[in-house]
Amino acid sequence: MTNLGRWLVGVTCSLFLGACGPLPEGEGEQAANPSDVTDDAEIGTVHQETLGGDLGSNMGQPVVIYPTTCTATNQWHTTCGSGSSRDIAYVWKVPETGTYSFSTRNSNYDTVMEIRNYKATSEVLKCNDDTGSLYTSAISLSGLIKGTQLLIIIEGYEGDCGNTHLNIVKR
Incomplete structure (x- = not known):
């Protein structure tokens, strides 16, 4: 083998062994355990898996339909109802x-x-479990200022889940 070949093999081996070789004494493993990621996730913070979407300033009856909350995660604890069900969340921006x-x-x-x-998720504007004799929820908010972003959290009561319709209208 020529000197260039030996040099190339030596450099290649050094790179591979240096990157994958044993840890220096006193250093522990730095690899993350996949379960640590979910264990450290704080309830009440926005995570990608719980965010159903950014609705922009769209309105409608419904503005969005989520096929089933039965496969969603439980990231939020609501201040009314059970607070322990699978949930979905949407971001909505007040159009006017x-x-x-x-x-x-x-x-x-x-x-x-x-x-x-949405900018301070610990600030609850309103929560509703049931509207009258219906098992669905309704909230009216007055004095909303154009451009304000809201976090809308929807979950089931005591573990209930299903097809979700979110309706937003201006009054």
Whole structure:
């Protein structure tokens, strides 16, 4: 083997062994355990798997339909209802200053809905478990300022889950 060949083999082996070789004495393993990621996730923070989507400033009846919360995760604890069910969350931006109504009418399960300030998720604006004799939720918020972003959390009461309709209208 020529000197260039030996040099190339030596450099290649050094790179591979240096990257994969034994740890220097006193250093522990740095590899993350996959379960640590979920164990460290704090309830009440926005995580990709719980965010159903950014609705922009869209409104409608429904503005969005989520096929089933039965496969969602439980990231949020609502301040009304059970707070221990699988949930979905949406971000919505107020299109113009005014009063807006939010509901889960036409959902096929007992819903709990909570609306928070998206920029400060510990700030709960309102929470509703049942509207009258219905098992769906409804919230009306007045004085919302254009451009404010809201976090809309929808979950089932006491583990209930199903098809979710989110309705948003201006009053």
